[in-house]
Amino acid sequence: MKRTARLSAADKRLIAAARAAIKRRYRDDWQEVGAALRTRSGKIFTGVNLDAYLGRMAVCAEAVALGRAVVDVGDADIETIVAVRHPSPQDKDRRIAVVSPCGACRELIFDYDRNARVIVPDVKSPKIVPIADLLPNKYTRGPQR
Numbered sequence: 613m614k615r616t617a618r619l620s621a622a623d624k625r626l627i628a629a630a631r632a633a634i635k636r637r638y639r640d641d642w643q644e645v646g647a648a649l650r651t652r653s654g655k656i657f658t659g660v661n662l663d664a665y666l667g668r669m670a671v672c673a674e675a676v677a678l679g680r681a682v683v684d685v686g687d688a689d690i691e692t693i694v695a696v697r698h699p700s701p702q703d704k705d706r707r708i709a710v711v712s713p714c715g716a717c718r719e720l721i722f723d724y725d726r727n728a729r730v731i732v733p734d735v736k737s738p739k740i741v742p743i744a745d746l747l748p749n750k751y752t753r754g755p756q757r
């Protein structure tokens with residue numbers, strides 16, 4: 613795979629799925645991020661973040677999408693994944709924009725599929741990068757394999 617790729621029609625549909633998920637379930641301060649992942653078999657799973665009064669209990673949208681994939685198809689792989697953020701009511705920019713995965717999600721995505729592609733924001737329009745490019749020197753419990 614090229615290190616950086618342009619979005620295909622399928623990738624644009626994936627972004628649309630993430631946007632639709634958060635548009636449907638947006639709740640100010642509680643659900644503001646949507647995510648969608650596509651497995652290599654072409655199935656799409658969506659999620660929204662679960663914020664929590666106790667901040668450390670919050671769960672990212674990517675993790676919710678992955679959890680749905682694991683429950684529904686078991687051996688979940690991540691061909692491509694994307695997250696989008698819904699604007700808050702006070703935001704001037706009303707677009708639901710692609711956002712980069714947080715550090716914890718980068719670890720999670722890599723753990724489940726080291727060949728995953730991630731759609732991230734770029735100067736003009738989103739681009740695709742391999743998860744490994746977003747996570748140099750990934751944490752490991754033992755010696756590097």
Ligand SMILES: [Zn+2]
Binds near residue numbers: 672674716
């Ligand atoms: Zn995250």
